[in-house]
Amino acid sequence: MxxxxxxxxxxxxxxxxxxxxxxxxxxxxxxxxxxxxxxxxxxxxxxxxxxxxxPQFIRDAAKAALDQGMTFYVPDMRGLPALTSALSDYQTRLHGVDIPVQRSTVTPSGMHAVLLALELIVDKGDEVIFIEPQWPNIRSAIQLVGGVPVPFGLDFRDGDWRLDLERLMASCTSRTRAIFLPTPSNPAGWVASVEENKALLEFSRRTGIWILSDEVYARLYFDGEVAPSMLQIAEDGDRVLAINSFSKAWAMTGWRIGWLTHPSSVAGALGGMTQYMNSGTAGFIQAGAAAALTQGExxxxxxxxxxxxxxxxxxxxxxxxxxxxxxxxxxxxxxxxxxxxxxxxxxxxxxxxxxxxxxxxxxxxxxxxxxxxxxxxxxxxxxxxxxxxxxxxxxxxxx
Amino acid sequence: MxxxxxxxxxxxxxxxxxxxxxxxxxxxxxxxxxxxxxxxxxxxxxxxxxxxxxPQFIRDAAKAALDQGMTFYVPDMRGLPALTSALSDYQTRLHGVDIPVQRSTVTPSGMHAVLLALELIVDKGDEVIFIEPQWPNIRSAIQLVGGVPVPFGLDFRDGDWRLDLERLMASCTSRTRAIFLPTPSNPAGWVASVEENKALLEFSRRTGIWILSDEVYARLYFDGEVAPSMLQIAEDGDRVLAINSFSKAWAMTGWRIGWLTHPSSVAGALGGMTQYMNSGTAGFIQAGAAAALTQGExxxxxxxxxxxxxxxxxxxxxxxxxxxxxxxxxxxxxxxxxxxxxxxxxxxxxxxxxxxxxxxxxxxxxxxxxxxxxxxxxxxxxxxxxxxxxxxxxxxxxx
Missing domain, CATH: 3.90.1150.10 (Aspartate Aminotransferase, domain 1)
Known part of the structure; x- marks a missing residue:
């Protein structure tokens, strides 16, 4: 021995x-x-x-859940039914396409939605291209799961940040597992246009490369109710994982709750992963988030x-x-x-x-x-x- | 291209x-x-x-934190000072050895403490030996991080579950990264004796193999205030990661909060990892856990x-x-x-x-x-x- x-x-x-x-x-x-x-x-x-x-109405919803004794495991690891159903209604209404309950998984933070998405698809040595400037946690999360972070810079040109789509697609190789696309971006405030999203989705369909669409700031968009979203154009089978969070648009940074919108085919896998990564998000926090969605416009x-x-x-x-x-x-x-x-x-x-x-x-x-x-x-x-x-x-x- | x-x-x-x-x-x-x-x-x-x-006193502590507006990021990713300090006091008192604040990291569930420990040390293809019978989530978590789960069975002999320590140590190889030791074990109720813990710690010191000591049930021990713990005998520099949870001994399954006790040398790494995996646990949940520790005996x-x-x-x-x-x-x-x-x-x-x-x-x-x-x-x-x-x-x- x-x-x-x-x-x-x-x-x-x-x-x-x-x-x-x-x-x-x-x-x-x-x-x-x-x-x-x-x-x-x-x-x-x-x-x-x-x-x-x-705001008080969100805190009250969590407190009421605590008062009602919601202190046990939430049986469905992917989310409290009140919240997953609210997420389905909310996203369907917001994006104008049907996004059924089995396409969303609740996560203990938007950051964890990123981790969950990466753990789902990124194996040791796989490359993930991410758009820079980029919130630094993304590069680190890719590295943490064993992936290789590959930056792709926006150009600051003619007084604005621009994405060179042709060059981005040309930079992908068979080692590229995913493109991480923050829109609206933190920190640059760059927003992917509908046309850019469409071109990337088409590229994903052709290549099998996943699109990780970070839509945490989607509601903080100054030209409409929501920034152009991959969820508006993707079909259920597309390799699109949209990351979201209650932190920013609902003033809930300290609650640590977000969600991932995904193909329904991976719902079972994400349920298993959730079980083995944290066994879900506290029910009374989910109750607060459900109130945020249903009363928070x-x-x-x-x-x-x-x-x-x-x-x-x-x-x-x-x-x-x-x-x-x-x-x-x-x-x-x-x-x-x-x-x-x-x-x-x-x-x-x-x-x-x-x-x-x-x-x-x-x-x-x-x-x-x-x-x-x-x-x-x-x-x-x-x-x-x-x-x-x-x-x-x-x-x-x-x- | x-x-x-x-x-x-x-x-x-x-x-x-x-x-x-x-x-x-x-x-x-x-x-x-x-x-x-x-x-x-x-x-x-x-x-x-x-x-x-x-119990009400724990729910009240969380509700009071919500009322006080504790809805922002907790600046220290490794835990709310009120909780990390309570964890230090609690563990020092319980185990009779000084366990300073920098040796504990709060995690959003005991399950996540397992994941954090595995992500810290297990690279693709590394083997982790785990003691069976074993709660099935452990095998899956090892697999999820890219490790190779290697079961090692307790023997049911003479009407009791027994660990063949010599055979366990002999089964380790240079590919073995860690031994996962549940004590008291779920489901068998087997408990490592002080002597067994000492022998495993000595083995770890000799080989560099980490001991993942799952002490989630340590307080639900029928022969004393706490089951024999690695923390009673390990020094700060030892390769011991002790997993714990508020779920079982404080009736807080639905709160999703636990902690990892670790060498102080990896506190910085665990803080970074926490940032990139979930950016910490909700402050008001930590406030509830602090009440559980300080008033929960x-x-x-x-x-x-x-x-x-x-x-x-x-x-x-x-x-x-x-x-x-x-x-x-x-x-x-x-x-x-x-x-x-x-x-x-x-x-x-x-x-x-x-x-x-x-x-x-x-x-x-x-x-x-x-x-x-x-x-x-x-x-x-x-x-x-x-x-x-x-x-x-x-x-x-x-x-």
Whole structure:
């Protein structure tokens, strides 16, 4: 039986853990914010989180479920019937196509919907192309499941972010398992057009490459009720997995609940995976989410309007400054993304603005090579606070 | 660029998903219970779930957190400070050794603590030895992360379940990444002795093989306040990951919260992984769990007593029957595990008992080869209900 144990304890404290995990990036937005905890009076615009407490009607629904004793396992791992049925109604109404109950699986967070989608299809060494600039968690999640993250940059051209579809498709190979498409994108506010979605869907049908459509910001779209969605054009059999979350459009970041919309053929597999990954989401949280869906349209409109006002304030107060470089206003999402002329180091710029203006922004290098000059501002906040933050930044830039 | 797309859409509805996922077992306890939904008057003893609603003081803590507006991201992905600090105090008190805050990471369920532990250390093709009889989710979780599950059976010998430690260690090879050790075990009620834990820890130190100590039932132990735990003997640097959950000992199955106790050296890695797997557990759920830890000792004693009474009832009413085969009473856990003489097909026996006695039991073949003759009974229930269930079973067996 002797094997000459290669992996016995040594002096490396991380010996014995997976290489993919050892090599996960350690720099992220949270780390930046934690470092600044000692500074007082900071206006925090670095996280992707609004400033509204979850409205009372959603909290009341969760509290009522607790009062009613909903503290046992939810028998269907894929979701509480009240929620999966609400998801079916909601998506059918929103997208104008029938999306039956068996096409949605509830997940303990939108982040977990990403993980679930990746675990479903990505085997060790499979490549996943993701559109940059990109929220950094996506690259890390691909790496965590053993996949190979392959960035594909949007071009910042003629004052706007653009996707070179032909080049994207040409960059796919037989090793490409999926394309991760954030629309509206975090952080750039880029939104895939109906035509772009159609071309990608057609490409997926031809190649078998999956489309992971991150639609977490779909309702925070400034030209209509919902951004163009893969779900509007995909059929049940298509290789489309749409990621969604209650965090942003319903002010529920701290609830950790989202969902995945998928072909009905994989519902059974996703139910099994859910069982073995976390055995489902708390029933009383699902009860809150069901209330959000069925009674939350005024809330979604309020949050969208909050973002629109924040966006317009940034374009009114910061875009005209000679020191800043703004593209076209974002079409969706909860961010404004801009650069400082003559400053290629976004991290240094963020540090300067943090220390001098006491405003917390997120540096673009975290979102990839294509955006290393840019700064991300969360605009889903109280207008007076945003106004104050932008004034402080302007003052520092003009000093 | 042409690649002759090998994976384009075909007629196989599961084409395009990972082989490990395609091959996940589809038979499980939940499926059995769902099939019986049409039968009336069934006493459900198949799940690993007690019948107590989560006590009011825990629900009140979560509701108070909701009322206070705790609906935002918890900044530390590894846990709410109130909970990680309570976990440190609790474990330090329980095990009599200092277990500082940086050694625990909160997870959205005990199941997810298993997944997190496996994702930390198991690479594609790595083998994980797990002790059978075993709760079936463990084999599936190992498979889901790309590992190779290798069962190692306890022996049912001289009327008790026994671990052949020498044979277990001899069966490890350089491909063995970890040994998954459930103690108290679900379903067999087997408990590792202090000496067995010490021998395994010494083996781990010599070989670098990780010990995944599943201590979810550690407080439901009938010979003391807590079953012998790896945490009592392991040092911070040891390759020990202890899995725990609030589900069983605090009647919180539906809350989906657990924790992993780990070397402090991997705290940073686990924080990153948590960020990319689900970005943490809801703050108000963590507030409920903190109340459970700080005020829940009477509750734990009540649940343990409930299990002891249930166990004794089974040994009083079923063990003496000539048709049944019982080992020594379980030392811990919330199950009684017994066989029917002359019946090797546990599934058939369960179906018979379900249809004739209207009592739902879980068949042992789901827990592995070593226990395919056995039936699992959940005993963490109201004594009058258990008494009625056992009388019904006795009547059917005597018919």
């Amino acid at each position: 002797n094997q000459g144990w290669a992996n016995a304890r040594g002096h490396d404290p991380l010996a014995g853990i997976r290489d993919d995990i050892r090599n996960l990036p350690t720099e992220n937005i949270a780390e930046l914010a934690l470092k600044a905890a000692s500074l007082s009076g900071v206006i925090p615009l670095w996280y992707g989180e609004g400033d509204l407490v979850t 005024p809330l979604v409109r309020e949050i969208r309007e909050r973002c629109r006002v924040g966006r317009d304030l940034a374009y009114e107060k910061l875009a005209p400054l000679p020191q800043t470089e703004f593209g076209a206003p974002p079409k969706g999402g909860m961010y404004v993304f801009f650069a400082l002329k003559g400053e290629d180091d976004a991290k240094a710029a963020c540090r300067h603005i943090l220390e001098s203006a006491r405003v917390g922004l997120a540096p673009g290098h975290l979102f990839g090579e294509a955006s290393k000059r840019f700064l991300r501002v969360c605009i889903c906040r109280d207008a007076a606070q945003l106004s104050e933050a932008f004034d402080r930044i302007a003052k520092v830039l003009n000093a | 042409n690649q002759g797309w090998a994976n384009a859409r075909g007629h196989d509805p599961l084409a395009g998903i990972r082989d490990d996922i395609r091959n996940l077992p589809t038979e499980n306890i939940a499926e059995l219970a769902l099939k019986a939904a049409s039968l009336s008057g069934v006493i459900p003893l198949w799940y690993g779930e007690g019948d107590l609603v989560t 009477p509750l734990v004693r009540e649940i343990r007593e409930r299990c002891r009474v249930g166990r004794d009832l089974a040994y009083e009413k079923l063990a003496p029957l000539p048709q049944t085969e019982f080992g020594a009473p379980p030392k811990g856990g919330m199950y009684v595990f017994f066989a029917l003489k002359g019946e090797d097909d546990a599934k058939a026996a369960c179906r018979h008992i379900l249809e004739s006695a209207r009592v739902g039991l879980a068949p042992g073949h789901l827990f592995g080869e070593a226990s395919k003759r056995f039936l699992r009974v959940c005993i963490c229930r109201d004594a009058a209900q258990l008494s009625e269930a056992f009388d019904r079973i006795a009547k059917v067996l005597n018919a």
